[in-house]
Amino acid sequence: MHRNQITELLNIKYPIFQGGMAWVSDADLAGAVSNAGGLGIIAAGNAPADWVESEINKIRKITDKPFGLNIMMMSPFKDEVCELALKLEVPVIITGAGSPGNYLELWKKKNIKVIPVCPSTSFALRMERYGADAVICEGTEAGGHVGQLTTMALVPQVVDAISIPVIAAGGIADKRGAAAAFMLGASGVQVGTRFLVSKECNVHQNFKDKVISSKDIHTVVSGLNTGHPVRSIKNSLTNKFKKLEKTGAPMDEFDNVGKGALRKAVVEGDIKNGSLMAGQIAGLIKDELSCSEIIDEIINGAYDLIESFNK
Numbered sequence: 001m002h003r004n005q006i007t008e009l010l011n012i013k014y015p016i017f018q019g020g021m022a023w024v025s026d027a028d029l030a031g032a033v034s035n036a037g038g039l040g041i042i043a044a045g046n047a048p049a050d051w052v053e054s055e056i057n058k059i060r061k062i063t064d065k066p067f068g069l070n071i072m073m074m075s076p077f078k079d080e081v082c083e084l085a086l087k088l089e090v091p092v093i094i095t096g097a098g099s100p101g102n103y104l105e106l107w108k109k110k111n112i113k114v115i116p117v118c119p120s121t122s123f124a125l126r127m128e129r130y131g132a133d134a135v136i137c138e139g140t141e142a143g144g145h146v147g148q149l150t151t152m153a154l155v156p157q158v159v160d161a162i163s164i165p166v167i168a169a170g171g172i173a174d175k176r177g178a179a180a181a182f183m184l185g186a187s188g189v190q191v192g193t194r195f196l197v198s199k200e201c202n203v204h205q206n207f208k209d210k211v212i213s214s215k216d217i218h219t220v221v222s223g224l225n226t227g228h229p230v231r232s233i234k235n236s237l238t239n240k241f242k243k244l245e246k247t248g249a250p251m252d253e254f255d256n257v258g259k260g261a262l263r264k265a266v267v268e269g270d271i272k273n274g275s276l277m278a279g280q281i282a283g284l285i286k287d288e289l290s291c292s293e294i295i296d297e298i299i300n301g302a303y304d305l306i307e308s309f310n311k
């Protein structure tokens with residue numbers, strides 16, 4: 001019923017990806033999303049290849065459906081994770097925070113589907129030329145490492161510029177966001193923050209509760225002057241970043257303050273000093289649901305909305 005270019009390309013039931021969130025998107029979360037008919041994605045983040053390998057082995061026990069691996073191209077372990085993905089022939093690779101470079105061709109030779117995150121039209125054109133199967137256009141509404149353009153502006157411009165399918169990301173957490181993305185010409189949606197507050201997500205309860213109690217204006221972008229801006233929920237940590245920005249502190253001071261902060265939030269539930277990476281849509285999320293409930297509300301809800309609009 002919901003088959004389109006993306007569901008055909010990846011052999012999945014619903015055109016929805018669960019965002020690859022560093023420290024958050026493990027085999028349990030990704031496996032639950034894939035079992036529910038979306039594309040579950042394990043996030044390699046800054047983790048070494050042995051952790052990634054164990055999560056891939058784990059997800060293959062949880063589901064026989066396709067899944068993805070998000071490779072963060074700024075990771076110190078980028079090369080070993082890229083090689084591992086090739087060796088284990090993961091079905092889908094999503095790259096973020098940089099270019100997949102020469103790996104794209106190597107992965108394509110193994111018939112791996114490659115979907116880079118693109119912050120601009122020129123980057124999307126380059127990825128299409130290099131042989132990407134689809135692109136994810138992620139607006140600055142997203143949590144974590146962000147580009148400058150909004151989803152609303154980025155998606156239709158990329159859709160007009162390239163011929164491969166576009167997945168919209170950033171600011172989407174319900175049926176209205178997904179319907180809007182489809183109207184912009186997207187063939188699928190990627191959803192992060194909504195899945196962070198899911199029953200199958202292993203994130204510390206304090207982090208989930210913080211998202212649930214957030215309002216629309218509670219996320220901020222830190223580190224614009226470092227070249228690696230990150231969106232997260234305001235707290236003591238983001239206030240420290242703000243002070244460093246005001247004094248024009250050097251890059252290594254930002255690194256020292258930010259080191260280990262994501263783990264602190266996700267694993268320890270330290271909502272004061274941890275990095276609470278979340279998107280601007282956090283204010284919309286009011287409850288914890290199962291992954292299958294989330295997918296049903298977003299995708300079946302979006303199709304119903306579009307249908308009722310056409311009547």
Ligand code: TUI
Pocket residue numbers: 022045046072095096097098099117118119123138143144145146147228230262277
């Ligand atoms: O990668 C993300 N979001 C992330 S990665 C992450 S892990 C992290 N931990 C600590 C500090 C910083 C990051 C948390 N959130 N989203 C995908 C994304 N990719 N957003 C923007 C881009 C991007 C930016 C530039 C993709 C390609 C690109 O290429 C520039 C070029 O010309 O090579």
